[in-house]
Amino acid sequence: MSRRLLPSGDAALLVECDSLDEVLALHDALAADPPQGLVELVPAARTILVAIDPGRLPLESAATWVRRITAGAVVDAVGPAPATIPVVYDGDDLAETAATLAVSPEALVARHSAAEWRVAFIGFAPGFGYLVSDDWPFEVPRLDAPRTRVPAGAVALAGAFGGVYPRPSPGGWRLIGRTDATLWSPSADEPALLAPGRRIRFEAVDAS
């Protein structure tokens, strides 16, 4: 496993990995052993930002911590049981997305709800988790023209990722369903349902 430490100012460094799998494994290892003075640990597609309070943790010490951590394989079996998100699979893009992938809509829904997903990182909005799964073989192209408004709870696909829109926003992901689950609640102890590292399953339910 290779990791490169890139400069990110006087209170952070950016750790770059070769793949998202390496990011996930290193993130788990770093999160399991945080030093005093660590302020942020922010995974993304190829990188993890390590932000510190330099008054409590010198940047050099943070770099040494990152270099010395041994990352194992991503172990999906540890941690709390997956959260289950009920989904009505009636998204506006379901049929067209299935056709693009040369499968039936029923088969696409079956694969989506059978897979165990993991939140890899948060994307462009608070609580917008990018989900990955070893059980998910598809690459889904984004919409050519993003929608100006996607409703909260829209269950969507883009690239190799799954996601759920936590709040109404513009968006270019393909919509395959919707959920009533609360994705983002700033007043809750855990404001984001889709926090990095969380495991997720989707369960098909009928429209009520």
Next chain:
Amino acid sequence: MSRLHVEQPGALALVEDLGRPGLAHLGVAASGALDRGALSLANRLVGNPDDAAGLELLVGGFRARFEGEVWFAIAGALGGTRLDGRAIAPYTAVRAPDGAVLEVGTAERGIRYLLAVRGGLDVPAVLGSRSRDTLAALGPDPVGPGSVLEIGAEPEASVPVVGNDVAFPPPQGAVTLALHAGPRADWFTDASRAALFETEWALSEQADRIGARLVGPALDRIRPGELPSEATVPGSIQVAGDGQPTILLADRPVTGGYPVIAIVARASLDAVAQLRPGQAVRFRHA
């Protein structure tokens, strides 16, 4: 309970404290006062802890009436400030009698005033902070005409006796900011990396709490293509497709896909908060 009755908010009046660090992995930026030093100073002048919530006033044109006797202080930008029509000294704790009217004039130096009231603004915290995040729409709503802001209980510390030489107003001419190398400096040509330091940049009109865009020569890349989105820090200078740099600030998106060429040192960030559109900016190595 004392209160602040806002009659005119001016260009933009926001409740800010020192923000909500530690939540970037959930997509939440730290936010908080853009000029952190000015908020801390104003709080210290009235005996508050540094992180008490105050008001960040853009440009000025603010008017409010105190209910109850309230000590307050204003730091950051410099302009004509009046209490019941009488000019008051900047960077000084002032006692407002019940019913007194505070008027904050147009800033002549700098652009953001930080108003602290003894006891702090007692508005509900969201995710551990009373800061308004303008991008994520988190925290207290922007202050409007008729807003009534509760003021918290007075702290134990007395109002300290200090001279007003504890602060100096933001500079009027070119401002020099210290820069660290950025994570993607190697995506740019040698000439562009040199131009960053050799150019006298100007702050554009596109400058807010999310980012401050600079005007100058295009910074050319040697590496084309897209960068997978990665987390940024306050002060990150990202360069968009047109080659123009933007300094990302407190309310920035937590991740971005434009390469970051350099990062403004933390000690220089407060100065960015006080830049006025058109003001000259130079960079030096930190």
